[in-house]
Amino acid sequence: MSSTFGRLFRVTTFGESHGPAVGAVIDGCPPGLALDAAVVQRELDRRRPGQGELTTARAEADRVEILSGVEDGRTLGTPLALLVRNADARPGDYAELATAPRPSHADYTVTRKYGVRPASGGGRASARETVGRVAAGAVAAHWLREACGVEIVAWVESVGTSGPARVDAATVTRAAVAAHAVRCPDPASADALAALITAARDDGDSVGGVVAGVCRGLPAGWGEPVFDKLAALLAHGLLSLPAAKGFEVGSGFAGATLRGSAHNDAFVARDGGLGTATNRSGGVQGGISNGEPVLFRVAFKPPATIARPQATAAYDGSTVELAGRGRHDPCVLPRAVPIVEAMAALVLADLALIQRSRG
Amino acid sequence: MSSTFGRLFRVTTFGESHGPAVGAVIDGCPPGLALDAAVVQRELDRRRPGQGELTTARAEADRVEILSGVEDGRTLGTPLALLVRNADARPGDYAELATAPRPSHADYTVTRKYGVRPASGGGRASARETVGRVAAGAVAAHWLREACGVEIVAWVESVGTSGPARVDAATVTRAAVAAHAVRCPDPASADALAALITAARDDGDSVGGVVAGVCRGLPAGWGEPVFDKLAALLAHGLLSLPAAKGFEVGSGFAGATLRGSAHNDAFVARDGGLGTATNRSGGVQGGISNGEPVLFRVAFKPPATIARPQATAAYDGSTVELAGRGRHDPCVLPRAVPIVEAMAALVLADLALIQRSRG
Amino acid sequence: MSSTFGRLFRVTTFGESHGPAVGAVIDGCPPGLALDAAVVQRELDRRRPGQGELTTARAEADRVEILSGVEDGRTLGTPLALLVRNADARPGDYAELATAPRPSHADYTVTRKYGVRPASGGGRASARETVGRVAAGAVAAHWLREACGVEIVAWVESVGTSGPARVDAATVTRAAVAAHAVRCPDPASADALAALITAARDDGDSVGGVVAGVCRGLPAGWGEPVFDKLAALLAHGLLSLPAAKGFEVGSGFAGATLRGSAHNDAFVARDGGLGTATNRSGGVQGGISNGEPVLFRVAFKPPATIARPQATAAYDGSTVELAGRGRHDPCVLPRAVPIVEAMAALVLADLALIQRSRG
């Protein structure tokens, strides 16, 4: 259960890493949106592995097919089914998982939860599951851009102990992020971040980091008070990503060290209405967007699968030594960028539609 | 909308700070649970303001009445309606809000969202809204304890720049937390944390901080893969609390600086099954509980309402000076402790029932 | 669970027949609606028992209190909590239910479902549960009228073998329905229907019947294709009423006997757009409103509780004789009229908001 996200812009993803296909169904995309497969393909290409030495060598074309919901290049308002075949599945890579769960991976918990042990170990707890999110998020982001003028940009802010990069959230573009393979738009930091990744890989190890993001162009009024506050839904979406361990909106943990007089964002007159002089709130007040850019950060742990051997217990309690054999990223950060953007888009599209229902 | 949380253990809260009452309806509490108002009252008393110099002077008895769902001291399996009358509402305190929104409060966003301006400013974006959460969370925590052997303990870990306190999450008790008014169970830190709060108050200011929490006794298997991972739902719940700006599970942001070889939790034989030697995962792997304690932290910003005057813009764009007149906490941290516990209980009770449905 | 209905206009009801109170919380009522308790009270008064010889003698003032969501006579967009105290609970009336379940009542199934046996027998399976629906439906109907120009009228079409009454759905008013105690607006039929009820009561028996209803003023476009078709949601809502056993939209079962050439509703030019010459579709085509009046009928079985003794089995399998002692209606039909209207209003308000979200 729970492969569904959202209330009005509602996405259901499916697919195992080593089964026939992965994908998503979007129910609730508004009608009349110009859409073709290229819009989705572009984002899948950004997520795709095998794009350089910083990511896994697994080669997947990841061609998307839109099975429904579009006619003559326009959405019908009916469900959009997005399908991506798995071209490079190699279940054999995982044979040894039958005896011992990999440390800090989902093998053990999935087995305990379902009473079945997927050949690939953690079943849906694979980075490949995010193909469905990215495909659906591409549609959400496209609608947000076309219908609402909202754009979402994420980037790698730090890797391991290196960072944070200095980035102006008000102006950073996806093009600037794409300029470096590590997806950090701060030229002064990018090489250092990339170096940490290659060093970890060369050591048969992995490394974590932080992705930062900004959503610009939101009107005031998105986000629902009490349980479905904008930042709460963003946190829900982003901490549901594989390897995510922390989330901040606006000033986040650093803001907790401040006094109110230093933290409050004073209102100022702007464009005939009000804006704020600073943005420690991160664009959200009382759970509702205030028209300023929404700022957030997501912490990703280092990937659990590493090439170097680790001592751990097998299911029978005996001690064994495991070493990663599959094709895995030494660092999820660069590839996490489009995934984070996709997930943020799914959250915002849903809140936009809910606010629209108020007429 | 969105005053409802949970899928099977489902809570709807209601009530304005300055209206007749606040409360909650729980739909889905299992039948046969021994329950009376005292179970709920105990938690409301922990949340209640006016308990000392560290919190607001607003005096509320906050007596709860259980209107339904219980007969002869046992739950029927039908909705539990929990009602708390507002005894000390003073809408007049907020008259000046008609002209200028308070900085970093919800006045502006609520007005923009709904097109109406509640007399109290932010309407449901008041700390008083949490009465319903605490009442409902008391029932959830009670069921988790009685039916599942799960206990949840939260505490103040840091205030402003002071902390973190040193607390053993494996053994800390609610009694230890209650021993100091600041609700920090580390005697070496508690006075310093409290001193920061009183200093902020004396300066007509406010201060933020971090609450840490642990959930012990969960079996392996709670939490749903993909979107409703255990940490994702905890983040959703806890970042929906007023003033919350950050969330971490397990190693969190600090874990993002590590390499996989240093971060992975090796399995070890334990009690005839498996445990982990370390717990950087925070009890959750692949979004599913692994049987280790669930560890999390929540960052709270300093309260927006402060006594000292602040320059800000009025709705008409003119610059005004605002000073807090209502009764407000200089720091939400101590009172946030039972609220955090309640919210975590709501998340876990729901996931427990969902996992039960698998039979 | 499942005391919640609706997606955007969402209602949760609570309360046992013989506990302290019944009521409802509405989450999602749009802001800015003029509302006071009188709007709700009016409908509760129509539902109230003790209004004449055709209904139960139980006397309940059923005064509603609005606990939240309204300020200065306008909705805030926040949850509306509606509370009605039970003034005339007499749990003692039900003591004998401990040994034998009443035939065709919910005593047996509730006991088997929950493993607990409410003092009142069926717990929430009481006509009193509908107080919450009527209160919430009053708000929904009020919003539909004020914001959308939609009105809903229901009436008693037949009682037992008497009927159907002849009523023009295009013009019938609530005033016309109120003109006779049996709530049938056809003067030529009303007395006969009432006579059947009094005859059943005099025989210590009960009798069933059919309520018909019409929703006028809907624009084309309400109702969601596939699973949440307008008639499907109406059926869901109306068959969730106590004692409801059948539902029809438009031509219903009679339409199933026709050929397409006789059943199809030809389009005609009307008011610059299109209407239909006939309305066998009942205002719904493909699950979506077409702008014609929505027509439906609901069959109610005779109440299970009757004064005359019935032979049945006790929980221990022995044969016993049961006779109704509580205060119960010999026929639910007249009182069902406002309940049916309320439930239809909850369905339509939700679909209206969902359609609005398309902008």
Add this chain to the structure above:
Amino acid sequence: MSSTFGRLFRVTTFGESHGPAVGAVIDGCPPGLALDAAVVQRELDRRRPGQGELTTARAEADRVEILSGVEDGRTLGTPLALLVRNADARPGDYAELATAPRPSHADYTVTRKYGVRPASGGGRASARETVGRVAAGAVAAHWLREACGVEIVAWVESVGTSGPARVDAATVTRAAVAAHAVRCPDPASADALAALITAARDDGDSVGGVVAGVCRGLPAGWGEPVFDKLAALLAHGLLSLPAAKGFEVGSGFAGATLRGSAHNDAFVARDGGLGTATNRSGGVQGGISNGEPVLFRVAFKPPATIARPQATAAYDGSTVELAGRGRHDPCVLPRAVPIVEAMAALVLADLALIQRSRG
């Protein structure tokens, strides 16, 4: 929106009649169920058109592919994606729909709802949409059979003015239903029902009818009080089927004509517990299953598309004459049988899981 049904056993369907594919994703199917494509294919074959002179000539192989959720012939507990390619789409058949909506079809309402006009007229309001339901329902029915011992049988009870057939709901089998092309297991009635269908077809017309169904083997306790009563959810599901206009459970509309003394089902000792001597309740009391067979009936209107010309209004208000050109059934009844069974299975599987969550 609203192409999703169910809460724990949750199905999302997708696909246009004349697009690339139709299908469904099931989220929440329990793990460990033996499953392969043949289980689903069998039901799709029963639904498939082109099986004889009583149904449409459209030829579709309707081969299902299971894209996810199954490994080594067992469900993983993860989403099952079921895909069926459209092999025989002919959008050209519908060109004339651009000028005039077909009477009693969804062309007009879909256009008004979405502001776009699908090439096939009603978009998802096509009988082909039911492929996804049947595929998903096949899995639900399979789980109900294997895990719960529940079986569901539906049959054609009447066609137009012919019927009702006499069928013993306690013993009727799917094999008996399959014995006659019209899917009526009463040999004395089947030929007459079939004759009405061929007569309608020969006249370039269509005809409606009634499908009856029984669900056997349910334990007492399924169904949720108040809004999600078993019969209410069945009604929701079954009235969401194309062309459905009425629903009854147990005695239905006929029961509304009776007195309580004649309608009540007395309890009797049975198998160490209790059963009922009669079953006018249709296996449901207070919205909860009582262990007796669940009995229901669904009325289907005659198909709107008929070969003979009909006068109607075009979008511009002018009068035109329309005649059906696509390939359409003269009567949906025989093919509705597996669709009704599938939909009932989706309802019951969901309620079974919800009841399981009570432990």
